[in-house]
Amino acid sequence: xxxxxxxxxxxxxxxxxxxxxxxxxxxxxxxxxxxxxxxxxxxxxxxxxxxxxxxxxxxxxxxxxxxxxxxxxxxxxxxxxxxxxxxxxxxxxxxxxxxxxxxxxxxxxxxxxxxxxxxxxxxxxxxxxxxxxxxxxxxxxxxxxxxxxxxxxxxxxxxxxxxxxxxxxxxxxxxxxxxxxxxxxxxxxxxxxxxxxxxxxxxxxxxxxxxxxxxxxxxxxxxxxxxxxxxxxxxxxxxxxxxxxxxxxxxxxxxxxxxxxxxxxxxxxxxxxxxxxxxxxxxxxxxxxxxxxxxxxxxxxxxxxxxxxxxxxxxxxxxxxxxxxxxxxxxxxxxxxxxxxxxxxxxxxxxxxxxxxxxxxxxxxxxxxxxxxxxxxxxxxxxxxxxxxxxxxxxxxxxxxxxxxxxxxxxxxxxxxxxxxxxxxxxxxxxxxxxxxxxxxxxxxxxxxxxxxxxxxxxxxxxxxxxxxxxxxxxxxxxxxxxxxxxxxxxxxxxxxxxxxxxxxxxxxxxxxxxxxxxxxxxxxxxxxxxxxxxxxxxxxxxxxxxxxxxxxxxxxxxxxxxxxxxxxxxxxxxxxxxxxxxxxxxxxxxxxxxxxxxxxxxxxxxxxxxxxxxxx
Numbered sequence: 001x002x003x004x005x006x007x008x009x010x011x012x013x014x015x016x017x018x019x020x021x022x023x024x025x026x027x028x029x030x031x032x033x034x035x036x037x038x039x040x041x042x043x044x045x046x047x048x049x050x051x052x053x054x055x056x057x058x059x060x061x062x063x064x065x066x067x068x069x070x071x072x073x074x075x076x077x078x079x080x081x082x083x084x085x086x087x088x089x090x091x092x093x094x095x096x097x098x099x100x101x102x103x104x105x106x107x108x109x110x111x112x113x114x115x116x117x118x119x120x121x122x123x124x125x126x127x128x129x130x131x132x133x134x135x136x137x138x139x140x141x142x143x144x145x146x147x148x149x150x151x152x153x154x155x156x157x158x159x160x161x162x163x164x165x166x167x168x169x170x171x172x173x174x175x176x177x178x179x180x181x182x183x184x185x186x187x188x189x190x191x192x193x194x195x196x197x198x199x200x201x202x203x204x205x206x207x208x209x210x211x212x213x214x215x216x217x218x219x220x221x222x223x224x225x226x227x228x229x230x231x232x233x234x235x236x237x238x239x240x241x242x243x244x245x246x247x248x249x250x251x252x253x254x255x256x257x258x259x260x261x262x263x264x265x266x267x268x269x270x271x272x273x274x275x276x277x278x279x280x281x282x283x284x285x286x287x288x289x290x291x292x293x294x295x296x297x298x299x300x301x302x303x304x305x306x307x308x309x310x311x312x313x314x315x316x317x318x319x320x321x322x323x324x325x326x327x328x329x330x331x332x333x334x335x336x337x338x339x340x341x342x343x344x345x346x347x348x349x350x351x352x353x354x355x356x357x358x359x360x361x362x363x364x365x366x367x368x369x370x371x372x373x374x375x376x377x378x379x380x381x382x383x384x385x386x387x388x389x390x391x392x393x394x395x396x397x398x399x400x401x402x403x404x405x406x407x408x409x410x411x412x413x414x415x416x417x418x419x420x421x422x423x424x425x426x427x428x429x430x431x432x433x434x435x436x437x438x439x440x441x442x443x444x445x446x447x448x449x450x451x452x453x454x455x456x457x458x459x460x461x462x463x464x465x466x467x468x469x470x471x472x473x474x475x476x477x478x479x480x481x482x483x484x485x486x487x488x489x490x491x492x493x494x495x496x497x498x499x500x501x502x503x504x505x506x507x508x509x510x511x512x513x514x515x516x517x518x519x520x521x522x523x524x525x526x527x528x529x530x531x532x533x534x535x536x537x538x539x540x541x542x543x544x545x546x547x548x549x550x551x552x553x554x555x556x557x558x559x560x561x562x563x564x565x566x567x568x569x570x571x572x573x574x575x576x577x578x579x580x581x582x583x584x585x586x587x588x589x590x591x592x593x594x595x596x597x598x599x600x601x602x603x604x605x606x607x608x609x610x611x612x613x614x615x616x617x
Contacts, residue, residue, distance in 0.1 A: 043112040052105070053118070053465045056098050060467075063091075070159045071470070072415025076166035078173025080152070080181045083188060085137065092133050099126045117596075117607065118465045124600055125471065132302050138286070138295045141189045142273070143199040143554040144206035144405040148185045149269060152178055153214055153229055154402060158412065161419060162236035165246065171236060172250050175229070175257040179265035186272055193276060200284050200553050204277040206405050208270060213401050215266045219259045228401045230258055284530075284553035285521045296521040299557030304564060305475055305600035310522035313560055317514025320563060321537055324508040331501045342536070348437065348501060349539040358431040363397065366434060370426060371395045373443035380491040384449060386591045389456030393422040393447045403429040407551060408544070409442050411451040416459060422452040433544045437502030440494055441485045445506070450484035451477065457594045468597035474558060476598040479565015482510055486566075505539045509548075510566070512538055513559035517552045568601050569593065572608045579612050 061068050065077040099122070108116050142149060156175070162168045192198070199207075217227035226234070233254040237247055286292045286299075300308055325341060332344040339347070348354060356362035374395060381388055391414035398406045406427045414422040424446040428434060444450055454477060459469050485503055494500040512534055519525035519533070527549055534545045552559050577584040592611050599607065 043110060043115070046106070046111055046115050049106055049111065049115050049118070050465065052102060053122070053467055057466045059094075066155060066159070070155075070415070072161075072417035072419055075161050075163060076170045078170035078177065080174065080177050083141075083181075083184050085188060085191065088133075088136055092129065095126050095129060099123060113610070117603070118468060120603060121468060121597075121599065124603060128302060128305070128600075132298065135295050135298050137192055137195060138197055138289055138292075140197070140199045140203075140554055141185055141192060142207055143203040144210065145203075145407075145551060145554055147207060148178075148181055149207060149211040149214065149266070150402045150405075152181065154399070157228065157232045157399065158423070159420075160236075162240045163419075164240060165242055168237055168240045168242060168250055171233070172254050172257065175233070175254055176261060178257075179261045182265040182269050186269065189272065189276070193279070196290050198276055198280045201277055201280040201282050202550065203554050204273050204280055206550070208273050208277065210402060210405055211266055211270055211273065213404075215263050219255050220263050227258075228399060229262070230255070233258070283524075284527055284549065285524055286556045287521060287524055293522070296556055299521075300518075300560065303474060303557035303560050305473060305602065310518045313514050314518040314523070317511050317518070317563070320511035321508065321515065324504055324511055325537070328501060328504050328508065331497055331504065335497050345505075345539040348498065348505070349435065349541045354435045354437055354498070356431050356434070356436065362431050363428045366428060366431070366436075366439070367395060367397060367426065369436065369439050370424075370443050373440045374424070374447045376493060377444055377448050377488060377491075380488075380493070381449060381453075383491050384487060384587060384590060385453070385594075386587045387457055387595060389422075389448075389453055390460055391418065391422055391452075391456040393424060393452040393456075395424045395426065395443075395447065398425045398427045398429070403427050405550075408433065408547075409446050411446045411455070413451075413455040413459065422447070422456055424452065430543060433541060433547070435502065435539075437496070437498040438506065439502075440488060440499045441503040441506045444485045444488045444493075445481040448484075449487055450481040453484065454480045454594055454598075458597045461595050461597065464595075464597055472598040473600050474561040475565040475568070475601060476604065477565075478561040479567075479569055480593070482507065482562045482566040483569045501539075507563070507566075508538050509540060510559075510562040513548075513552070514563055516549070517557065517559045520549070520552055521556045565601070568604065572605060576608055576612045580615055583615060 061071070061073070064081050065074075065079045066081045068074045068077060102119065102122065106119060108119060111119065141147065152174075156171065160167075160171055160174065162171050198204075214229065215221075215227065217223055217225045218230055220227055220230075234251065237251055237254065240247070242250070281288060286296050289295060296310060300310055300313060304313075328344070329341045332341055337344050337347065356365050374393065393414075397403075406425075406429075408427050410425050412423040412425065414420055424443070426434070426442075446452070458464075458472075461469055485506055488494055489500065489503065494503055516525070516530045516534060520530055530549050530552075531542070531545050534540055534548065535542055540548070573586075573589055576589055589608075592608065593604075596607060
């Protein structure tokens with residue numbers, strides 16, 4: 001197991017919030033050992049253990065109707081997830097009871113190595129959830145980054161397919177259910193507000209803007225232009241090819257639900273947000289919350305999967321910033337740029353040659369280059385991997401209704417049924433924040449060989465227990481994404497030195513996150529301190545700096561995952577290569593990392609160690 005001393009020596013500060021682990025509700029998921037992760041234990045797969053996981057996961061998914069839809073399993077459910085604290089308490093009890101049953105029923109000594117790994121991963125997740133549970137009411141229910149105000153429309157537009165009468169009726173039923181779901185959000189938001197848990201004032205103000213944009217257009221007002229929800233409803237109901245009378249009736253119901261239910265619900269939510277904004281403070285750090293310092297330490301542990309402290313995170317970040325400045329300076333010299341490194345960074349973030357016009361044509365040109373970068377990398381994948389994803393990936397622009405507050409880029413995984421591809425979303429609201437020299441690195445991070453590669457292969461690994469195909473740790477996923485950016489250089493991409501500088505700046509940006517996130521939440525940095533540090537140490541423009549700080553303020557500790565996870569994977573690769581020598585094959589190492597599914601760093605280290613020992617023997 002990794003110790004604190006190991007972490008400080010290697011710099012592996014793991015960073016992963018265990019994302020809610022979801023699993024598919026069908027039986028027959030064999031817990032067979034993969035070629036990479038298993039080392040040939042005598043015991044075979046346990047049908048009883050497979051049944052245990054399948055039954056637990058079946059209930060988990062069925063209690064989450066939105067998850068069931070997003071996985072492509074059912075589009076005929078018209079209900080929303082239960083977001084109440086009472087539901088959270090029930091889920092916690094169910095998981096802990098499941099762990100007790102697991103430990104009572106299965107002796108690890110009798111299981112295959114792969115089954116033992118599955119048990120260990122299940123227990124790790126449950127333990128991490130138990131440690132985080134006392135802090136559940138410290139998480140903001142609604143802010144500028146996430147919440148029902150944009151989350152429900154985005155879900156309907158991007159996740160809920162309408163393919164027949166049942167899915168069409170379910171879509172309309174979900175529209176009708178938005179007011180009740182908002183009421184639940186309001187109850188949980190007020191519960192936290194009474195404890196003194198409120199997002200910063202700026203975040204609530206931006207959430208108000210986004211909520212207002214949802215109810216702009218028909219049928220909410222007389223502007224003449226369709227709102228995003230109404231346009232989506234009309235298009236999907238038309239594609240369902242229902243009998244004319246049924247189609248007309250559902251369209252009327254949808255319009256009525258939007259006008260008479262959704263609009264008043266948004267107006268009530270807007271009033272609540274305005275009242276909370278008046279009460280909220282301007283400090284960004286969670287140190288301001290009740291027991292805020294302890295809460296942040298818990299966030300660091302959860303998002304690192306390691307026993308790191310905020311101070312250790314901060315110092316690691318400072319050392320990485322210094323190292324990456326050296327690499328960027330080497331590129332500066334290679335390009336013949338006459339000024340020093342700060343001048344070079346200013347040049348890269350401001351010279352017009354590095355930006356597309358802030359026009360529709362400029363946005364389309366950016367998307368074209370991003371798609372070309374994805375295509376170029378897809379041609380190189382056989383040099384790096386043995387298993388390739390079956391699901392395709394698409395590059396899309398973030399929808400206008402949520403682009404103001406969305407991150408620069410993000411990824412949505414494909415559905416299990418093959419009906420929806422993986423989607424790499426790019427936020428093109430402000431083209432001055434999207435320099436051309438970042439296109440390659442972000443494409444490799446979000447699409448291939450990054451998030452799409454990792455998520456699709458994990459979902460398609462039918463030889464794994466079900467929960468391991470869908471679950472995730474941020475430190476693993478984001479660490480892999482950042483590691484994937486660098487793989488492009490290993491296969492001859494980044495031919496333009498400025499694109500390589502963009503890659504290094506992306507890594508530098510993630511190192512800066514370690515410094516700034518811990519600075520804001522543990523060292524009580526002001527927004528100005530954080531912004532000045534980011535701008536003076538990178539080529540990130542001021543507008544993007546502000547957007548980044550906004551993100552760290554409402555998601556404490558999450559930004560630690562990227563650099564920490566990358567370093568962990570790099571260290572494990574270097575150790576395996578040193579031990580195996582000429583027998584080391586990078587494709588086999590990547591196979592091991594990806595086909596076993598997402599893992600916390602301590603368990604990932606054990607898996608790589610066992611694999612290396614078996615190949616060395």
